[in-house]
Amino acid sequence: MNDDLLAAFRAGDPRALARAISRCESGRGAELIRALYPLTGRALTVGLTGPPGVGKSTLTSAIVAYVRAQGKTVGVISVDPSSPFSHGALLGDRIRLAEHFVDPDVFIRSMASRGHLGGLAGATADAVSLMDAFGKDIVLIETVGVGQSEIEIAEVADTTLVALQPGSGDSVQVLKAGILEIADVFVVNKSDHPMALQLQREIRSMMEMLDFSGWVPALVSTQALAGTGIDKLWDAVVRHDAWLRESGAIREKRRAAFAHRVRQLAVGTLERRVEDVIADLADDLDPYAASDIVLETFGVHGGAIATGNTRARTAVRATVKGL
């Protein structure tokens, strides 16, 4: 089954790409990723996050139009952690992306986590790898909201855009929520809004409080609905990408992303096994002794009591009974 799928994937059939992503989403994609991983690492991967209502889909659509005009092929991954829908389902304002549906060089995919051991971030990372291996020049990952899972998802992108909305009042909240640290480019969208300059000043003030070594986040203004400012936004992405490569920072970044992905997969499996062992534990253990027994099944020794669990527990009981 994988052989046929791989053959179609290599032949450039977009339906094979869609099927491969579905397989990864449901936790059966390990073999595919293994086979295709050596083809990855060539795409420019860009994450886009920001609060609801900021116009992320409009921005995504405008970026797609801009890079398509340069002849680049694009993959778009729309991540909605709260959505049970998948398989290309388009929700709410993401319908804006529909203008690119007829373009065979744009591949659009909505994602939700399901059976993937690495959770939503793991499924997304697999989808990025597949689009990259498929040969897309640019992979855009758009995330809804600004919670922890969105920050995590930003880890899979080389360049992260944080879009903020003037006059929304929540910019400070957003910046406090750990978003300041992940932004490579700040995008003030709806730049025709009377509060747009105010928001730019706020972002600059926030940035002054941080000590940047290396890349200093760029700040650009856009009016995505009219396509205004997208050129400057893309210039910032290209400059960040160039900096990543020239400084060598891309190696560190990809190493961290890789470690995160492996951690999610391995810990996911270990957690399932831990459950099995816990279900079989004897009734008369204390939690630390029980944890040591669980850990011993994984070959991890040396809990807090170094003399071995059984002996230690017996000794402890004797002490207590002698009260």
Next chain:
Amino acid sequence: MNDDLLAAFRAGDPRALARAISRCESGRGAELIRALYPLTGRALTVGLTGPPGVGKSTLTSAIVAYVRAQGKTVGVISVDPSSPFSHGALLGDRIRLAEHFVDPDVFIRSMASRGHLGGLAGATADAVSLMDAFGKDIVLIETVGVGQSEIEIAEVADTTLVALQPGSGDSVQVLKAGILEIADVFVVNKSDHPMALQLQREIRSMMEMLDFSGWVPALVSTQALAGTGIDKLWDAVVRHDAWLRESGAIREKRRAAFAHRVRQLAVGTLERRVEDVIADLADDLDPYAASDIVLETFGVHGGAIATGNTRARTAVRATVKGL
């Protein structure tokens, strides 16, 4: 060092209890818990949660006064996940508890998670075990807020009280956030508020949408500042405790709490080890092969490719190179 501490603990010295909790909080309490665990399981443990401003500290103080009047000894654990303070630091309105400071049969402790492998829930569970082993008849765990960590902390209590505030408008939000399922007793505090009856109706409507098998959550009204309704609140706690014991549900509940505690400890340790292995991984692996190598160091075999990593990787490379 532990011998002296254990001796003082057994002699009923509250300073030994305080030191034992501190040791657990900083992740060095395994031996103490092991020694004292056989003495646990006798206290009535009560969790109290609810949104900020509902009057949790006033309720706690009123409950303490009520059960003290019945001659019971009490331990109080104030959990503030967002607070870096600990060691009995009292924050904001928790100062109300100060009226009980001079009572030697009331032990009050504020907690924050630090080095504990099991996180905040693990440190709290240790503190409950210690107060229980120390001989406190009742252990009250008061949590600030209604987030995930608070729901988790409610797992350590036999009986969970959910306090809600009339007219706060967030009752529905609170009930949606998974709180409905953990409540054994709903407490409508500030029952003199004009919206108090409305809130009671809302809670009853919510409860009608759920299918309760066994215990149906009690609903009581209090005016904690005046001490009104605390008798009915405590009656509900005692009824729930009696139901737990008569139905045998307490065994299932404590088994689940124990499993949760072991899981937190074991997975915490495994996660640290996973980091060490990841740091040593070769550069040229795909994430699934890397995860398999990590898992093999824990004796977990059988990733998606069953033929062994090295051979599988070689085969995969050969396939890809032949594209």
